[in-house]
Amino acid sequence: MPMDKAIQLRKGVLELATLAVLAREECYSIEIIEHLGAHPALAATPGTVYPLLARLDKTGLVTTRWVEAPGGPPRKYYRLTGEGRAMLTGGTMAWAALSEAMTEILEKSA
C-alpha cells in the first residue's frame, strides 16, 4: 500500500487509539505520544496528536487538569469523560466490525 494511504488510514483510527490509551490511565501529552509510539503503525508526531487532543477536549470527550511536576513546570493531564468512554465503546464495536469485514474481503481478493 502506498505510504500516504497508510497515513490516512492511521489518522482515522488515531482518535480511537488515543481514547483507548486514556481509558487505561490519565496521561500528559508526551506520555500519550509514547503510548501510541509503542505500536509502530500508530506512532504519531506532536503536530498530529496535539490538535487531536484539542479537538477531544473541545468536544467534551476528555477533560484536563494541571498537576505539579517535580523539578519542572506543571503538566496538563488528560483523562476520559463519561462521553469519551461511551465514544470509545461505540468506536471499539465499529472498529471490530470493520476489521472483521476488511479481513474477510481482503482474504477473498488475495
Place this chain on the structure above:
Amino acid sequence: MTSNYLEAVRAGLMSLKPADRERALEALAAQLAELGEANLDPAVALGDAGDYAAQLSAALTDPPQPADPQWRVLGLPVETRGPGSAEVRTRAWDPLNPRIIVPRIFGLGWRLNYGALAVRLGLLRPDDASPEVFEAISEVELRVAQAVPAVIAGITSITLAASWRKLPRKAPKATLILQAALGAIPAAWAQLPQEHPEDRLIRAALSSSMAVLSVAAVATTVAQAQTKNPQQDRWELLPLAAVPVAGAATLATLVVPIRRALSRIWSKHV
C-alpha cells in the same frame, strides 16, 4: 523561543471563538513546556507555527454547530440526543451565538438561548463567559447555584406531601406526583458530580426553570381541585405566568455567579 511560537500560533487562531482559542493556547503552552523539557524545538516537533495554527484551527472548527438541530421535519428542528449530550446542552447557554431562539435540547421545536438573551439584556458581553471566568467561580457559588433547583423542588415535594391527606378526593394524585417529579428529577440531575463549572451551572439553571414550572403545575392542579368556581378562577393561567419567572430563575442562576467571578478577575487587573 517557546513564547514566540505560542504568539505566532495565537495570531493564526483569531478566527476561532475566544473560549476555544484560549483553551487551545493554554494546552499548547503546557505541551510546549513538555517539548522544552525533552529538548525538542517546537518548530521541528510541530512544524511552522502558521501551518500548525491552521491545523489546530481546522481541528477545532466544527462543521455542524451545536445550535444546528440533529434533523429537520417539515422545517421544524428535531433533537433526540437530549440534555445528556454536552454539545446539545450548550444550546441553552451560548453567549457567542447571537441567536436567541435555537432548536430545543430534546424534541421538536425551539427554545431560548439564555446566553444570547443575557447579552441582549446587557447583563454580559459575548466573550465574558470564558473558561477563565468559569474557573474563577468559587465552589460555594457553584453549590449555591446547584442548591436553587433542589430547594425549590424540595419545598414543592415537602409541601405536597404534608398536605396530601387534606387534598380533595377529586384531586388527580398521579398527575400531582408527575408534576412534582418534573422538578425533582432535574434537580437531582443537577447535583450529579461534574468536572466543568460551566456544565454545573447550565445543569443548575435548566433545573431551576423546571423546578419553577413544577411548582406552578402542582399549585394549579391543587387549586383547580379545590376551587368551587372553575369558570371564574382561571387557574390554568398560572403555568403561563410562571414561564417568565422560570426564565428569570434560569438567567439569575447563570449570570449572578459569572458576574461575581468577572468582578473578582477585573479587581485583580485594576
